[in-house]
Amino acid sequence: MTLINITWKQLIMLTALTFVGTLHAADKTGQDEWRFASYGKDAKGSITVDSNTMTIKTENTKNAFFESDEYSFAYKEQPFLHDDCSKSVITVKIDDIKKGSAGIMMRSTDSQSSPNVHLEATATGDLFVFFRQEEGGSTSYRRVGYISFPVEIRLTRQGNSFLSHYKNAADEWVKGPAVFVDLGEKHLSGFYACSGNDNQIGYDVNSFRKMQVTFRDWAIEYSDNFIPAEDNFVDKEPIAPNTLLRENFADGSLCNVPASIVNPIWNGIKFAELPYAEDGSRYWRKRGDGIYYLGDKKWADYEIAVRLSFPEPTVSTSEFSVQMRYQNIAMYSKMLKYYGVSLKNGNEITLNKYKSGGNTIEPLQKVKVDSYNDGSMHELRIRVMDKDYEVLWDGESVIKGSDTKEPITYGNVGLKFTDCDINLYRIEVTEIKDESTEILITICWIITTRKSLIILLNNI
DSSP states (O other): OOOOOOOHHHHHHHHHHHHHHHHHHHHHHOOSOOEEEEESTTOEEEEEEETTEEEEEEESOOOSOSSSOOEEEEEEEEEOTTGGGEEEEEEEEEOOOSSSEEEEEEESSSOTTOOEEEEEEETTSEEEEEEEOSTTOOOEEEEEEEOOSSEEEEEEEETTEEEEEEEOTTSOEEEOOOEEOOOTTEEEEEEEEEOOOTTSTTOOSTTTTEEEEEEEEEEEEEEEOOOOOOTTOOOOSOOOTTEEEEEOOTTSOSSOSSOBTTBOOOTTOSOOOOOBOTTSOBOEEEEEEEEEEESOTTOOSEEEEEEEEOSSOOOTTOEEEEEEEEEOOTTOGGGOEEEEEEEETTTEEEEEEEETTTTEEEEEEEEEOSOOTTSOOEEEEEEEETTEEEEEETTEEEEEEEOOSSOOOOOEEEEEEEEEEEEEEEEEEEEOOOHHHHHHHHHHHHHHHHHHHHHHHHTO
16 A cells, blocks of 8 residues: 655645535536526516526616616525635626626625626627625726627626626637626625616517526636635744835735734735645735735835746736835825836836826836746846836846936835736835935934034033
């Protein structure tokens, strides 16, 4: 008999992977029953399901756009226990829509005005992603594209980010914009239909305020790759002088308390995918989209160093950005501004200055480096001091200059992920001391001390 030796950390990973496979298989069976309801003052509806074909009939359901939705909804409850470690994907084909609208919906509860995200196809061939971020709040939308029926669409939730896709005439998936909504540790997933407004196309005397739509060949998939945090963790790594923030992911958590310089709490994310490296250390495997902010808005002169790798070749839409001196005063919409350093296209590093008021982007510099799609660890280091900036890649200065036109002089840091598959091993922010200022302070202290001594001697 052959004995196999595995560590307890490997056992945890093996257990987590097995759990993912079991959940995935269970969701694919489709044995659980669909629930169905219609929402709205005079709403009516019905559902028929035959194998992998579903027809929804709805009446007096204008739209799912304002503070209280009106729609007919077929759904299942989806557990979503571990935030960014959990992923839910719904794909479906819609044969045709003569009037009104229909699509995929994920919402926090069955309340008529609950937070939700839905990917909506209309009878006019428009595809939108709608989202409401709080109970009873207004609904916003982003245009995804123009479609022709039959159409195949997809809505993906990972953490608080939602991505929409549709297939074009060439049978290629086209990605829409990302939106961010917190739906909690479970949500309702399914398909919905709205009969539309009287002024929309397709209305006649015989079918007033009624419509039906057929969904087919759907797939609802769920995965979870959560690994628990370390028990009773103590970070024994010394804190270097001038350290403002350090995250090495060694504790296996992004949100445990109390917060400190070496234990920051990441707002907007509760559970991250933090697997084990071969040496037993932990790192952050970030997939998909997200944006997170750290630090003090009063930070002025500092340097951020990020150790990272790309385990898979980046796609054309992939971008990882570090935002420096980020400022955003909510009551003043024109106060959003920051410097952004981005990695994209597998070998490009760009530095831009972002200012609100028309979403102004001011390109500062752009360079090409050797491809970083090699799976190796690299280091991105960015320095900002007064009006000067510098970007170093693997220890080599690749961008350097000064912003002489309204420089941004203070603000915290942010990390933005777009279509990413990236490993982060370490993030460290250190304060940069202005040597000229230090020298001036020292000289002033010496002069002041000398004068004090002279006055003291004269009085003896």
